[in-house]
Amino acid sequence: MTDSRQGNPDYRDSGLEFPAGFVFGSATAAYQIEGAFDEDGRGPSIWDTFSHTPGAILNGDTGDKASDHYHHLEEDLDLMQRLGLHAYRFSISWSRIQPTGRGPVNEKGLAFYERLVDGLLERGIRPIATLYHWDLPQALEDEGGWTNRETAYAFAEYARIMGAALGDRIDTWTTLNEPWCSAYLGYGSGAHAPGRTDGAEALTAVHHLNLAHGLAITELRKVVTNDPDFSITLNLHVVRGEGPGGPEAVRQIDGLGNRVFLGPLLKGEYPADVLADTAAITDWSFVRPGDTGIIHQPIDVLGVNYYSTTRVRLWDGEAPRQSADGHKDAAGSPWPGADRVEFVQQAGPYTDMGWNIEPAGLEELLVSLSEEFPDQPLMITENGAAFPDTLVQEADGPAVHDPLRTDYLQRHFTAAHRALARGVDLRGYQVWSFMDNFEWAYGYSKRFGIVYVDYDTEVRTPKDSALWYAKLVATGIIPAA
Ligand code: FCB
Numbered sequence: 001m002t003d004s005r006q007g008n009p010d011y012r013d014s015g016l017e018f019p020a021g022f023v024f025g026s027a028t029a030a031y032q033i034e035g036a037f038d039e040d041g042r043g044p045s046i047w048d049t050f051s052h053t054p055g056a057i058l059n060g061d062t063g064d065k066a067s068d069h070y071h072h073l074e075e076d077l078d079l080m081q082r083l084g085l086h087a088y089r090f091s092i093s094w095s096r097i098q099p100t101g102r103g104p105v106n107e108k109g110l111a112f113y114e115r116l117v118d119g120l121l122e123r124g125i126r127p128i129a130t131l132y133h134w135d136l137p138q139a140l141e142d143e144g145g146w147t148n149r150e151t152a153y154a155f156a157e158y159a160r161i162m163g164a165a166l167g168d169r170i171d172t173w174t175t176l177n178e179p180w181c182s183a184y185l186g187y188g189s190g191a192h193a194p195g196r197t198d199g200a201e202a203l204t205a206v207h208h209l210n211l212a213h214g215l216a217i218t219e220l221r222k223v224v225t226n227d228p229d230f231s232i233t234l235n236l237h238v239v240r241g242e243g244p245g246g247p248e249a250v251r252q253i254d255g256l257g258n259r260v261f262l263g264p265l266l267k268g269e270y271p272a273d274v275l276a277d278t279a280a281i282t283d284w285s286f287v288r289p290g291d292t293g294i295i296h297q298p299i300d301v302l303g304v305n306y307y308s309t310t311r312v313r314l315w316d317g318e319a320p321r322q323s324a325d326g327h328k329d330a331a332g333s334p335w336p337g338a339d340r341v342e343f344v345q346q347a348g349p350y351t352d353m354g355w356n357i358e359p360a361g362l363e364e365l366l367v368s369l370s371e372e373f374p375d376q377p378l379m380i381t382e383n384g385a386a387f388p389d390t391l392v393q394e395a396d397g398p399a400v401h402d403p404l405r406t407d408y409l410q411r412h413f414t415a416a417h418r419a420l421a422r423g424v425d426l427r428g429y430q431v432w433s434f435m436d437n438f439e440w441a442y443g444y445s446k447r448f449g450i451v452y453v454d455y456d457t458e459v460r461t462p463k464d465s466a467l468w469y470a471k472l473v474a475t476g477i478i479p480a481a
Pocket of ligand 1: 382
């Protein structure tokens with residue numbers, strides 16, 4: 001390649017080739033894109049309730065209509081095919097399948113996912129299905145949500161239903177997306193649904209989510225008839241320390257953010273230091289004998305979501321405590337037991353989320369995971385960036401020029417390639433997101449898509465970053481930006 005540039009200090013390489021079989025795709029989540037919130041028998045989820053709670057979401061946005069994907073399915077699938085995607089990571093709305101989280105299947109809801117999966121396969125795109133991307137049926141929240149152990153068993157039953165229905169066609173089953181967010185933002189800080197603010201409840205939710213994962217994998221294995229990969233997706237934190245208390249602050253945040261999931265999932269035990277750090281909040285008696293054995297299921301691939309890094313130090317107790325952990329400030333804390341830790345504002349540049357751009361963090365995360373778990377294949381299940389986008393009319397049609405997003409992607413694909421070169425068993429990369437969508441507490445104010453969505457007309461326009469990505473997918477080689 002004439003424009004080949006490698007070893008760039010800022011991770012702006014081009015001309016690097018990914019191994020054959022590397023799975024290039026893109027990701028979305030049900031509540032963020034589907035809309036049709038009350039159609040065809042769908043029951044309400046905690047995100048319907050939360051988004052309709054005054055003050056919970058920026059600008060009062062809701063996912064009622066979202067990107068209206070439910071009504072644009074064929075068109076969206078065609079667009080994925082035009083971009084040449086190898087895989088599509090989507091999530092299934094539990095309350096479309098079981099409107100109250102239990103009981104008989106809502107056939108119309110299931111039919112939507114049958115159409116989606118069949119449409120992907122017809123176009124040669126691998127389905128990567130996530131069973132839970134944060135949208136718990138409201139009826140289960142009314143019984144305690146993830147603080148109720150029974151929710152884990154209801155989830156296993158839902159997994160069995162999905163496995164029986166689609167278990168001849170799904171390439172990869174992901175049980176949960178980012179249980180960290182479900183537990184700590186949902187039950188600790190209250191920034192996410194269901195908006196509860198209790199540290200003990202957040203830790204209870206952590207365990208019941210872990211348990212739900214183990215139970216669901218066990219049920220899926222019983223009913224699927226092809227040979228899929230089983231996985232879970234975590235938002236692992238790349239934590240850097242500052243000052244003399246840095247190592248201690250890192251230990252605590254690594255514990256609550258990473259090891260409380262990686263421990264039971266991949267080693268079959270909770271880290272003792274996390275139990276000790278949180279002993280004043282809960283005695284962890286919700287962990288019953290045998291639970292960690294259930295959670296510790298072999299998985300074929302660990303899903304890794306990465307956006308930026310985290311910087312911590314011990315708080316001196318005097319200056320105002322910084323809380324720049326990348327999450328919207330809310331009534332409670334998403335870090336139960338870590339009251340002495342402060343999250344330091346990091347150096348830019350930043351994306352529109354205020355998240356620092358640090359591709360080295362992705363390389364570091366992948367390498368450290370592969371050192372700790374050498375036999376565990378990895379997949380980047382989310383990476384991408386929000387930037388303000390403008391739709392412009394060019395002579396040959398509408399366009400969105402988003403060089404900052406392309407630059408972000410180029411730098412993070414470079415980081416992924418460097419991890420591969422260092423021996424990491426990285427199987428693929430799903431760009432977040434296939435299209436602009438409802439960005440949780442920030443509503444429609446943040447655009448993460450490589451495809452632009454006009455929320456008035458629902459017209460889709462591939463951004464320049466999508467065209468750049470299509471070249472990468474077609475050649476397997478990082479193009480120049
Ligand atoms: C992740 C979520 C995803 C999206 C991105 C920006 O935490 O899994 O739904 O909101 O962040």
